[in-house]
Each structure stands twice: as C-alpha cells, then as structure tokens.
Amino acid sequence: MPAGEEKQVPARACSLILGHSQPFGGLFTFRSCGRFGARIVGVTREDREVESFEELIALSEGADISGWDFSWLAGRATEERPPWGYAARLAERLAAAQASLDIQTEGGEVLAEAHSFPLTAVATESWPPNVLAATSRLHPRGVVVVADPDEPPLPFAEAAFDLVSSRHPATVWWDEIARVLRPGGIYFAQHVGPRSAFELIEFFLGPQTGAAARDPRDEVTAAQAAGLEIIDVQTARTRMVIHDVAAVVYLLRKVVWWLPGFTVEQYRSRLRELHDRIERDGPFIAHSTRHLIEARRR
Numbered sequence: 014m015p016a017g018e019e020k021q022v023p024a025r026a027c028s029l030i031l032g033h034s035q036p037f038g039g040l041f042t043f044r045s046c047g048r049f050g051a052r053i054v055g056v057t058r059e060d061r062e063v064e065s066f067e068e069l070i071a072l073s074e075g076a077d078i079s080g081w082d083f084s085w086l087a088g089r090a091t092e093e094r095p096p097w098g099y100a101a102r103l104a105e106r107l108a109a110a111q112a113s114l115d116i117q118t119e120g121g122e123v124l125a126e127a128h129s130f131p132l133t134a135v136a137t138e139s140w141p142p143n144v145l146a147a148t149s150r151l152h153p154r155g156v157v158v159v160a161d162p163d164e165p166p167l168p169f170a171e172a173a174f175d176l177v178s179s180r181h182p183a184t185v186w187w188d189e190i191a192r193v194l195r196p197g198g199i200y201f202a203q204h205v206g207p208r209s210a211f212e213l214i215e216f217f218l219g220p221q222t223g224a225a226a227r228d229p230r231d232e233v234t235a236a237q238a239a240g241l242e243i244i245d246v247q248t249a250r251t252r253m254v255i256h257d258v259a260a261v262v263y264l265l266r267k268v269v270w271w272l273p274g275f276t277v278e279q280y281r282s283r284l285r286e287l288h289d290r291i292e293r294d295g296p297f298i299a300h301s302t303r304h305l306i307e308a309r310r311r
C-alpha cells in the first residue's frame with residue numbers, strides 16, 4: 014500500500030499478518046487495533062527509524078515466539094495467501110458438520126476464525142504452551158482441546174468424526190485420519206508443500222539437493238492407500254517479502270524446522286551478510302508452497 018495512505022482492515026488482521034489471511038501486501042504499520050478492526054498506514058523504509066544490525070538482532074531475540082500469531086512481523090515481513098481461502102472454506106464445512114476434529118491446532122488461531130462449530134468439536138495439539146493457548150481460545154467457543162503427542166493413535170474411536178481438518182501439520186498420519194473418519198466423512202486441509210521458503214533456508218545452508226519432501230502427488234498416493242478418495246487438490250506458490258533481519262531471526266526462532274537448532278550465535282556472520290544485502294538491494298524475497306487437499310473416506 015502507498016506510503017501515507019490509511020485504510021481500515023478487519024479485526025482479524027490484527028493478529029493474522031503472516032500466519033493466516035493477509036489480504037494486503039507491502040509495508041504498513043498498525044495505527045489502532047480493536048474489536049471492529051484496525052487502521053493501518055503505509056510506510057516506506059525511509060519513514061522508519063533506521064535500526065542497526067545489533068538493534069535488530071536484540072529486538073528479535075527478545076520477541077515472544079509462542080503461539081502461531083505472526084503479528085510481531087507487521088511492517089517487517091509479509092506473506093501472500095493462497096487463493097482458495099482456507100479459513101473461510103473450513104468455516105463452511107464446520108457449519109455443516111456434526112462432529113469435527115482439527116489436528117495440530119497450535120493456539121487454535123485459524124480454527125477460531127470459524128463462526129460456528131458442530132455440537133461435538135475437538136482439536137488436538139502437542140506442544141504444552143500451545144495446548145494452554147488453544148484451550149483458552151477455543152473452550153469458550155465450545156471446542157475441546159486434547160493434548161496429544163502427535164503420534165498414532167489419535168485418541169478417538171473409529172468413525173468418530175465426519176470432518177477432520179488440519180492446516181500446516183508438521184506430520185500427516187493418513188491411516189489415523191481415515192480411521193477416525195466416518196464413511197463419507199471429509200478430510201479438509203492446507204499442507205505446506207515441497208521446498209517451501211527454500212530461498213531463505215538455502216541462504217543459510219547452501220543448495221539443498223535430493224528428493225523434496227511434501228510433494229502433493231506423494232500425499233495423494235498415501236491418502237488413497239489409507240482408504241480416502243481425493244475430491245480436490247490445488248497448489249500455490251506464494252510470495253514472502255522480508256524487509257529486515259529482525260524478521261528473519263524471528264521466523265527462524267519460531268518456525269523451528271526451517272533451520273533446526275538455529276541460534277543467532279551460530280549464524281551471526283551469515284545474518285550480517287543478509288542484513289547488508291537487504292540494506293543494499295532491498296527486501297529478501299522467498300516463496301512458500303502450499304496445497305489444499307480435500308478427500309472423502311470411502
């Protein structure tokens with residue numbers, strides 16, 4: 014959005030900058046954030062105080078990285094959303110379901126965007142701080158949060174649900190998804206695809222060769238083998254724009270599987286190079302890959 018221009022965005026934008034729906038690109042900063050929405054105002058790099066490398070590192074090392082809310086990145090990084098609108102489509106399916114399960118709900122941020130839930134609605138999460146966050150967000154909405162180690166078996170009976178959903182699961186246990194779905198029940202999910210954010214990962218690790226994991230074609234085969242029939246698969250490659258090294262450190266601390274064991278100390282010289290490059294050439298561009306997958310239990 015142009016520098017200086019102000020516009021109103023929905024309330025959910027306050028907390029959904031990178032993790033969820035993010036309908037605007039470019040640099041902006043929040044002017045106010047409340048129940049009814051947020052006012053954002055466009056800024057240019059020149060408008061912002063110039064922060065030194067050390068200031069940016071200190072800022073991002075001190076940031077709270079719990080939950081799956083990326084609003085800390087406002088003004089520092091943006092990510093385009095896939096075109097299909099996962100949260101809205103999930104909400105439609107939840108409104109029509111009788112019993113639903115959301116797997117790896119994190120803090121329940123995406124699930125909580127739904128306007129209504131079936132009489133029986135459950136979500137699982139493995140990481141204790143997220144279990145707490147999801148419980149406080151979802152229990153008032155009537156969704157029970159179950160702490161689960163994210164390994165088979167899912168703690169539910171066979172055919173317990175007519176809708177199972179998951180966004181960006183770290184692991185997908187197809188046999189378990191099929192087992193807890195009723196015949197005719199639906200798995201509706203958005204998965205991270207192959208080589209997602211690899212421009213950033215390869216900046217630190219060098220070229221990554223070998224077969225790419227998370228290929229949607231492999232997932233289709235695995236889903237079919239588990240007894241699901243595919244209704245829809247769509248893929249997207251979406252643009253991520255990173256404006257400073259603080260955003261990089263924040264992302265690498267939070268998305269722990271991008272650079273396992275990441276510490277600033279270990280990568281300080283590479284981070285410095287990245288900072289200098291952004292200062293010289295402008296934002297670092299990377300791409301996320303995503304696929305929507307919808308399948309029916311035979």
Ligand SMILES: C[S@@+](CC[C@H](N)C(=O)[O-])C[C@H]1O[C@@H](n2cnc3c(N)ncnc32)[C@H](O)[C@@H]1O
Binds near residue numbers: 032140183
């Ligand atoms: C990528 S998150 C997706 C969460 C949610 N469905 C969404 O799309 O917003 C998937 C899983 O990663 C796990 N996870 C995230 N950060 C973690 C961390 N620092 N350590 C361990 N697990 C983590 C969470 O427990 C979560 O269940």
